[in-house]
Amino acid sequence: MKKDAQGRIHIKIVFYGPSLSGKTSTLEWLYGRLEGLDKGDFRQIKDPTGRTLFFDFLPMQAPNSAVVFDVFTVAGQDRHKKQRKVVLNGVDGILFVVDSSASQLEANIESFKELKEELGEKLGNEIPLVVTLNKRDVPDALPREELLTKIGIPEGIPVYETVAIQGAGIKRAFQTLARAILLLQLHGIKV
Ligand SMILES: Nc1nc2c(ncn2[C@@H]2O[C@H](COP(=O)(O)OP(=O)(O)OP(=O)(O)O)[C@@H](O)[C@H]2O)c(=O)[nH]1
Numbered sequence: 001m002k003k004d005a006q007g008r009i010h011i012k013i014v015f016y017g018p019s020l021s022g023k024t025s026t027l028e029w030l031y032g033r034l035e036g037l038d039k040g041d042f043r044q045i046k047d048p049t050g051r052t053l054f055f056d057f058l059p060m061q062a063p064n065s066a067v068v069f070d071v072f073t074v075a076g077q078d079r080h081k082k083q084r085k086v087v088l089n090g091v092d093g094i095l096f097v098v099d100s101s102a103s104q105l106e107a108n109i110e111s112f113k114e115l116k117e118e119l120g121e122k123l124g125n126e127i128p129l130v131v132t133l134n135k136r137d138v139p140d141a142l143p144r145e146e147l148l149t150k151i152g153i154p155e156g157i158p159v160y161e162t163v164a165i166q167g168a169g170i171k172r173a174f175q176t177l178a179r180a181i182l183l184l185q186l187h188g189i190k191v
């Protein structure tokens with residue numbers, strides 16, 4: 001959380017997860033479809049096929065409020081590990097986007113492990129964590145409980161099933177994360 005020159009509070013949210021899990025698609029849906037927040041410029045640093053090279057960035061502000069959500073997505077490909085570390089700097093809350101496809105189980109496990117290594121005990125404590133199980137529409141989507149157990153998502157973390165390209169589940173997941181961060185940062189309440 002940071003204050004800018006105009007006295008606005010900036011909350012930094014990072015969408016983390018393996019490559020192609022749907023982080024950029026999730027942010028694109030919020031940009032295009034989420035009502036109730038004023039959106040700034042959507043910036044994307046990507047390759048010609050649409051895969052993120054460094055990050056996406058979208059600032060969103062609640063009307064008549066001094067709070068701005070600065071939302072970033074990381075680049076999920078293995079070779080961008082250093083870039084992910086930079087993007088995590090100063091993060092206030094994480095949305096971990098799981099790819100439900102059976103073929104991506106190992107990639108999800110690796111990505112969550114890397115996130116835990118970067119944030120340590122803060123993850124899910126000082127830094128609230130919400131998980132989306134994305135791509136629920138694919139034919140080889142693994143069952144919810146199997147994904148959570150194998151990836152090692154701790155008990156009590158809010159989990160939402162999503163289809164980012166259609167927008168299903170995204171609003172609730174984002175609201176839950178935003179609320180948890182605000183309660184913690186502004187009121188010291190851990191939910
Ligand atoms: N079927 C299906 N496809 C999806 C879903 N979400 C994203 N996709 C597709 O999956 C591909 C990757 O989505 P992105 O949002 O670019 O993935 P990303 O996590 O940003 O990937 P990196 O930038 O490489 O880390 C795209 O072709 C999307 O259209 C979903 O819920 N269901």
Ligand SMILES: [Mg+2]
Nearest residue numbers: 023024051052
């Ligand atoms: Mg991306």
